[in-house]
Amino acid sequence: MAIQNGDSDGALLSKPSDQEYPSLNRIPANYNPLTNYNLPKNRHYTQQYADMYFARLAQLKPAVEQVAAEAWQDFEIAGERARRVDRVLDVRQGELCWVIGTCYMEMPLKPNVLDDIGKEHWIAAPPARQKYTEGGEGDQVMLEDESGRLRLTGGALRSVLLVTGAIVAVIGTENKDGDFEVLDVRVADLPRQPPRWERDDGDTAVRGKSVSKPRPSGGKVAIVSGLSFSGDVGDTLPLELLSEWLLGESAGPDDQQDTSTISRLIIAGNSIAHGCPIPSREEVAAAALKSRGQKKYGYDSASYNAAPTARFDTWLANLLPSIPITLLPGESDPTATSLPQQAIHAAMFPHSRAYMQPPAVDHSSTEQERSWFTSTTNPTEFDLQGWRFLTIGGQTLNDVYKYLSTNDRLEMMEAMLRWRLTAPTAPDTLTCYPFQDGDAFVLKECPHVYVAGCQPKFETGVIEGPQGQMVRLLAVPSFRETGEVVVVDLESLGVEVVKFEVWEGG
Amino acid sequence: MAQEYTEYLAVHVLNEQQLVSYRTLSRALKVHCNLAKQMLYDFHHKQNTKKPGTVHATYLLTGIRRVTTSSQTNGIHSQDDEDIPMQSSGPLPSSSAAEPHDSIPESSIIRSILLVREEHLAQAKSTFDSISSIHIYSLECNGLSDIHTLTECNRQIDVNYASEDPLQAWKQYGTIQNPNVKRRVGKGTAPPPPAAPIEKNPQAKIAPSATTAKAKEAEMKAEVKPAAAVPTEKKGSTTTSFPKPVQAKRQNSDIFKSFSKAKPPAAASPVPADPDPKGEDDLMTGFSDDEGLDDDELEKEVGEAAKTLQPAGKSKKEREAELQAMMEQEDEEDEAMEDVTAATPDAAPAADVDAPAKAEEAEEPKETVTIENGRRRGKRRIMKKKTVKDEDGYLVTREEAAWESFSEEEPQPKKIKTAAPSQKASTGAKKGGAKAGGGNIMSFFSKK
Structure with a gap:
């Protein structure tokens, strides 16, 4: 049975040797979280969502205006100069002009609260939609601001991605039907990108220490999503393999050495398969079937299963002695469902909690100590080894996906960055907190790495902004479905994928 | 080797x-x-x-x-090249520098x-x-x-x-070591991870068989409570020395710490004695498995409990009498309650069942109280209510003395208890009533 395959891999398929294995130490990386998406402690939900749209428009208007003015200042057709119009309703028929507003997509398949109520009375609810659009049939694009709405038409619309909530500038004329014939569209584009280490340098400078010290390499970061701990046994083997690999116990000495350069693990959503406190319409229906027609809404404590959370906690607690972890909630995790999802509560982690920041912040503890195991919001932003990471649990991207006829997820991620919106379709088709003074989903600084969790497959790409901003886009697939973990080098931002598989049967 | x-x-x-x-x-x-x-x-x-x-x-x-594998998305380079022009027509032709080398899929390992x-x-x-x-x-x-x-x-x-x-x-x-790891120790934290498995505890294994009738009540904490119940029981009959209950105590506190970091004292106290921070709610131990409740919450609950048992409150004697006549069972319990509170203030009819009267006859250890750094620990006698089904199938509720260990912060078990529950209950009830009925409906809608 001796299977030898070269020298290196034979080492572990041989008699026990006296060889001393060196103790490996994991490389540290500088982790500096931001709290942009933390909601206030006392939250009110009585505000109107309209305020959010107004705030968003107000926040993004200057940026869009600048881009549009630059692009269209000499825009001329048949000797007619394009004129800037302040409000949507001020557009005059036949006059070449440009105007800024919020996109609104009217789509026949888009969920509608009135339909929702109607659905309750139907015998069979229609299936959940993959897409809201039917290849553009029947869709209407509108431009909206405080004053009113304008219906947009024209071939130019087909070449751009637009979803509800995006702030755009359009140029064109109003035709005799009262529709606005669009010739071109402009968006805010990428915001300013902070140079690497900006915040950390700022912090050290504030503390009065010298900034210019050489920084050691931060190694790599592993990003995983969709661990989907469930109550069932029998499918967790890849999770065990992942854990052993991260701990540096499995594989050969070279691989272990390599693994020790992974300085942090990011879990981007859906760690627990059915942890969502609000059951989906389908789950309610299934439960009703089971209990013979008794519909029970909301949380059913009788059906609560603690096993997935307990298992997840143990899994984390096994990793934490060796590797720091950042945990984002996702759609199916036990926390609030509306965006920005707040951190999964520490009470869920009786064992791993020991590695968390204590409830009362101890100011004597160092940055490193405070951020060993961080349960954060979704979306979340943090600086890792100086790079700004923007990470989402996937819902925002999945919802944008439904609006568009394209299937290219990276393109959508890029568009979201260029719109400067992390959750453009909230509050239209995504639930979110009714922000009052300013939309928190407006991106103020451009990240270096934009990670979307819970995607169907792994994809990556780099986009460039007008001021030379470079953003690495990463679509991280669900581990449960693909067994894939994305590893990003924190110096080059290069990407590799590690895939965990179990050879089943033949 | x-x-x-x-x-x-x-x-x-x-x-x-x-x-x-x-x-x-x-x-x-x-x-x-x-x-x-x-x-x-x-x-x-x-x-x-x-x-x-x-x-x-x-x-x-x-x-x-x-x-x-199908998950492989970017191995095919020839197609990438074709993709580029497509993308140039792509996402946002708008931006001032819309150079469309955007999102070129690149091969990664x-x-x-x-x-x-x-x-x-x-x-x-x-x-x-x-x-x-x-x-x-x-x-x-x-x-x-x-x-x-x-x-x-x-x-x-x-x-x-x-x-x-x-x-x-x-x-x-050979696990990769991390010199920077920082783990919190001290109160409110679980013991060193991972998963101290409860079912491994031998005491817990014996316990379910020992505690029979009250299994239902303890169901929620089945693995925990019986473990604690056993030592107390033993103590009652054989006066075994302290170590065992102490051990049990630690286990309990471990588990409860993990649930209620907000209230370490409550968590630290042994489970059978758990009502001692809330001594007055004897009545409702049957349905109270709330470990980490705040005091006012408790008060409210006591109030509610009292309300259900004495709907008219204390003032309306006739009604109470009527009630007593009507509900013998309830009545019995009420009286028993008073007895209990009279005898031992911080009664907790929480735990064991099989500690019968003979156990108490056999040996009568003295109530011991030791005070160490502000906490009182010791054993005391409590009255326990026990409902059993007799041969004829009737439910019989009996009072039994049992011993339990306790530890608490309060200076002394006060003598208030005979009067206190009802008083407090009535005030609580009033408070509750006022809250429920007296509020202006507009206050519900106003911003908080």
Whole structure:
């Protein structure tokens, strides 16, 4: 049975040797979280969502205006100069002009609260939609601001991605039907990108220490999503393999050495398969079937299963002695469902909690100590080894996906960055907190790495902004479905994928 | 050394037919996991040369696998080139520098970590372009019907080595160490992870059989409470010395700490005595498994409990009398309640059932109270209510004395209890009533 395959891999398929294995130490990386998406402690939900749209428009208007003015200042057709119009309703028929507003997509398949109520009375609810659009049939694009709405038409619309909530500038004329014939569209584009280490340098400078010290390499970061701990046994083997690999116990000495350069693990959503406190319409229906027609809404404590959370906690607690972890909630995790999802509560982690920041912040503890195991919001932003990471649990991207006829997820991620919106379709088709003074989903600084969790497959790409901003886009697939973990080098931002598989049967 | 692991593997793999992974072995023998992998290989090799097919192995392969999987998205370069023009028409033709080298898919390395049974090893190896390492993952006696049963190995480790401190013990196994790790210790934190398995506790195992009738009540904490109930019981009958309950106490506090970090004192007190911070709510212990409640919450609840039992409040004697006449059971309990509170203020009819009256006759240990750094600890006698079904099928409620250990912060069990519950209850009820009925409906809508 001796299977030898070269020298290196034979080492572990041989008699026990006296060889001393060196103790490996994991490389540290500088982790500096931001709290942009933390909601206030006392939250009110009585505000109107309209305020959010107004705030968003107000926040993004200057940026869009600048881009549009630059692009269209000499825009001329048949000797007619394009004129800037302040409000949507001020557009005059036949006059070449440009105007800024919020996109609104009217789509026949888009969920509608009135339909929702109607659905309750139907015998069979229609299936959940993959897409809201039917290849553009029947869709209407509108431009909206405080004053009113304008219906947009024209071939130019087909070449751009637009979803509800995006702030755009359009140029064109109003035709005799009262529709606005669009010739071109402009968006805010990428915001300013902070140079690497900006915040950390700022912090050290504030503390009065010298900034210019050489920084050691931060190694790599592993990003995983969709661990989907469930109550069932029998499918967790890849999770065990992942854990052993991260701990540096499995594989050969070279691989272990390599693994020790992974300085942090990011879990981007859906760690627990059915942890969502609000059951989906389908789950309610299934439960009703089971209990013979008794519909029970909301949380059913009788059906609560603690096993997935307990298992997840143990899994984390096994990793934490060796590797720091950042945990984002996702759609199916036990926390609030509306965006920005707040951190999964520490009470869920009786064992791993020991590695968390204590409830009362101890100011004597160092940055490193405070951020060993961080349960954060979704979306979340943090600086890792100086790079700004923007990470989402996937819902925002999945919802944008439904609006568009394209299937290219990276393109959508890029568009979201260029719109400067992390959750453009909230509050239209995504639930979110009714922000009052300013939309928190407006991106103020451009990240270096934009990670979307819970995607169907792994994809990556780099986009460039007008001021030379470079953003690495990463679509991280669900581990449960693909067994894939994305590893990003924190110096080059290069990407590799590690895939965990179990050879089943033949 | 050689004997040690051969013997271990012979016992566990051949005789007991267990699954043994390299991690199990490294933990059992306290060796580096790479060494354990070699031991597995050696054993596997030797056994199978002696008698082929006695030991079955699974292998873990690492390396670069040939791209066959559907998840591979970016291996095909020729298409990438064609994709570029498409994308230039793409996302936002708008932006001032819309140079469309955006999102060019680039090839990235895909490393594979593959677990495979020995019968498929050759086949699996052929799918690899290059293999960086290969080692035996586990050994098992007969073939592996379901490869997923291997998760059992790690579960066993979690269970059996839960007491090990990962920060110290794991170094010998070759786990990647992290000098920066910071773990909180002290109150409110769980004991060193991972999962102190409750079911491993031998006391808990005995307990369910000992505590019969009250199993239902304790169901929620089945694993916890009985464990505590047993020692108290024993103490009642045989006056065993303290260590045992103390141990039980620690276990309890461990578990409850993990639930209620907000209230360490409550958590630290032994479970059977859990109502002592809220002595007045004897009435409702039957349905109170609320550990971490605030005092005012408790008060409210007491109020509510009192309301249900004495709907008219204390002032309306006639009604109370009527009620008493009507509900003998309830009445009995009420009286009993007063008795209880009169006898021992902080009564807790929480725990054990089988501590019968004879136990108390046999030996009458004195109530002991020791005070150490502000906390009172000791044993005291309490009255317990017990409802049993007699031969005729009637429910009979009896009072029984039992001993329990307690520890609390309060200076002294006050003598208020006979009067207090009802008083407090009535005020509570009033408060509750006022809150429920008196509020202006507009206050509900106003901003808070």
